[in-house]
Amino acid sequence: MPVQKKKVLLAPLDPVHDIGLKMIKRGLEQAGHETLLLPPDYSHEEIIKAIIDNKADVVLVSRTLGYGVAEILGKFIDLAEAAGIRDKVKIGIGGMAIRPELAAELGFDAGFGPGTTVQEALAFVEGREYIPDEVKGKKIKKDITEGYDYTFKNKSIEKLLDSIVDGILDYVSDKTTAAVQRAELRKKILESQNESEKQSLRMEYSKLCDETVRAFYDSGKYREKTRPLSEAELTSLNNYVLEVNSRMNPLKLQHTEENPVVFIQYGTGCPFMDIAHIKSCEAWGADGVVHFDPSWGARTEGFFEGYITHEEDGSVITYENLKGIKDSLSPSTLWQVRAHRGLNTPETVLLAGKIGADLTKINIAYGSLGGGTDPERLTVDAVRAIKYAAEYNMPFDVVTNEELCGVPAFKAFAGMLIVSKLGLRLGGRPILQPLFCYSPEVMVSGQMEDNYVDFNAAKIMCLRNIVNAPIWCGAPIGFLTQTEDRVQSSLMTALHASLASSLGVDAISIASADEAFSGGPISVPARIDTLRATQSAFRFFGKSDIVPTKFAETWAREIESGIETVLESVAKNGNFVDALYKGLLGSREEGAYPGRAGSGTVIKK
């Protein structure tokens, strides 16, 4: 329905023009209304006369409130009433300290306090009810992979990757593991409608687990430092989430459509605290959240069941824990469950997919060189995990955290590209995850002696030169540049976020201001601090760019040729798993140690 054009009189009752009134004037004009801004020195009578002479439909008065000002405004309304125009014009008041109660007291039709949007005033002028969502833009879940066709620009790299992937698929074709079998059993347990069948499947499952997990299925024993959550605890959590959801009106971090999607990572150990943190992060604008499981979970064969809390870092993966977290999320929040390392990779992706996670995380090279899992074991598990990811339509990132161990970027990237190509071959949608960090490599070689911009920029430029794929900088950005001070830490995060945005990446993971603090769990204010900092940085830079020096391009070329050399050596070696053991994708001297968890557990079919 077309909106009737209105004549709006803007009357500042302050001695100076109010900037808010001018902004509203502009907004009203853009919406096609006629406006007239009166000079600030008009008397009340002159304003009344102007209203009559101009046949105004709406009057917006602005006045800063102070002692005795309320009476002045009350008097103005009386004057309008006595002049007989009160029924013909709508009169709104705006200014500091104006609230609906005050507008009612003063006799105005509406009150606009600080933070009033132009749209709110527009709704009043047009006689519509103001619905905040309509203007603040409902947050929409974004598909990071949208618009990428994974075309390789560097054809010789693509050729090398294809031959390596052929080798991997050939290698795993006759192998399986307990993790693969557990995932299959878990799928059956979840899909079974029959309790006794479920029970016998569980018994079968427990036989494929480590002793601590088997003890749980056999005699209900929990692992040390974990305990089940009580019914009462769960009810109170549900109530808390319901209550919080009813007052959620999340902020938006992005200032332009070019700003990346922002993820935070959670894993306090307790699903309750996780949810409390997640809700706060959502409220302050986080677009996505990443589930962190405890480090022992990666070295233990098998998963527990039920709602379980943990006293240390990392939140235990069970179907119920994940489901509880998923159910508490706002509909627009992207949710990632990591499965990039450890002995339960296929089942993790299966659970994530079953529960409806948006994303997962898989990387054989990092998981076996920096994550502690045996390369052969993880290769077999990861292929199955990627298949689940494709089946459940979950894009997955391929993280390169081995850089933090000391592996140079070009080697980490070679591993990332291999797993990405493997993912593509299996029907998945990989997301490249280069680090934005002050890595051991640059500490030693000096690429960040002058600035943190060039080398990070080089990584992105290099990847863009190789393949048209989505990029998600991790994890978290600015790693090892942050200190324990919240201002410094938040600033470093915000600057890295701006750099990522300037480079046009699709997503980033940010740390809390507690990133460098290792004395205890992360606090929620520390999370909000970096979200606020990132929002401010996006606002500051808008669509402007950060310009790297000429070194960025040089290094981008160097990394690209480094990748090619690594891939050549891996292809030449013939066996990817063997290449991992040999250190072709990161050597012991560089700090990469092939993991031993799950060593010798691969089964010939």
Added chain:
Amino acid sequence: MAFIIGAAGTAKNTGKTTTTSAILDELYRENILIGLTSIGYDGEEVDNITGLPKPRLFLKKGSIVATAEKCLAAGSAEYKIMESTDIVTPLGKIMIVKITEDGLVVIAGPNKSSELRCILNMMTQNWKCEFIMVDGALNRIAPMVETDGIILATGAARNTDIDELVSETWAYCELFNLPEVSAEEKNIIHEQTKICLIKHDDIIKTLDYGSLIDKKSVDSIKEHIKKITTIYIPALLSENMLRELNQTIGSLWDGKILIVRDPIKIAAGGNPQNVICEISTLLNSGGKIKVFKKMPILAISVNPFYPLYRYENNNYEAGFVDADELFSKMKKAVPVPVVDVKRQGVNVLISLIKTHF
């Protein structure tokens, strides 16, 4: 017919709601159906920490209340919604409710005359209220034109200078005591919405505005003054333009009548003492001033309290002027009953109200 009175104030903290509350308390002893509404929301008792209104009016079972939707939840009284109106305020739609269990209520009624008229009609016609109190808001008075009379609350919060305050209140009483026009005069002008220049029974010219708020209209009046007997201003008459009129017309007022719609149309337009001063000039020149509709001040309620600013701790605390002096000087100056509700109660007001039943 219901009897409707308003509690209007000259400023915040002059005791409007205290007066309303005291009257309600007393009237509950009588067997009459009481209604309550207000002209907007009286926000002076907002709890500044919680931001919630602190309900101050205690209502008994059976009372009819017209208040905004959002205020209903803030009170402690139980209620039943009788009628939902189309009148919207910043605090939501006005609802007419019946109190089903005694308790406190927060009142935020309509803030325009036309809406108040509509609400009062519903309360009397649909819900048979016999006595309706209209609580004031801030220093606003204009919608009170719909009542049968007002109790004017004033006090040290308006002005701590007792003599000044008494003088201003006296001026208000004078303004509200202006004589009403005759039935014949009413017939001529009752449907007019623009300023009319009248010769005996004939309107010889109507001006562009209903209010006298500009110099050009004053000049038109001057142009015709010799040919007319009466000037009727249906809307606002501002203090400045009354002064202009006096200066322009001067001795030509002799034998002419100035009619304004109601006392509020002059009271709203300026400082009451100055307006009375201009009216004296008009009268001294041989002119007359009348109102189309009278709206009497029934009584004055005085309050010695005022918020005293303390520089030392950047805070307000309670201050008081001499209550005896305020009361006695006021009583001496004004022609209507004066009460100090906190000290003497409202018996004087109650007997005054009871004369209407």
Added chain:
Amino acid sequence: MSAVMEKVMDAVDLETFLVCKDEEEGKKLSLQLMEDLGFKDVSIVFIQHQGPGARVRLRGYVYKPGDRYGWLKKE
């Protein structure tokens, strides 16, 4: 004043997150918290409420300009 408090140059800031339904409740809780902690001259430097609660920065002034500063006293 405790001996440690005397060493505070001017003020103690407290950064936290209060679970509450709106900003007004957040303010009330903030002032109560500072009062419970024994601060006499308290300011809410920053408060922002969103869904679950309020991110606050609360300040308890120990010395304001013109006071007799404890840290100037000879030990």
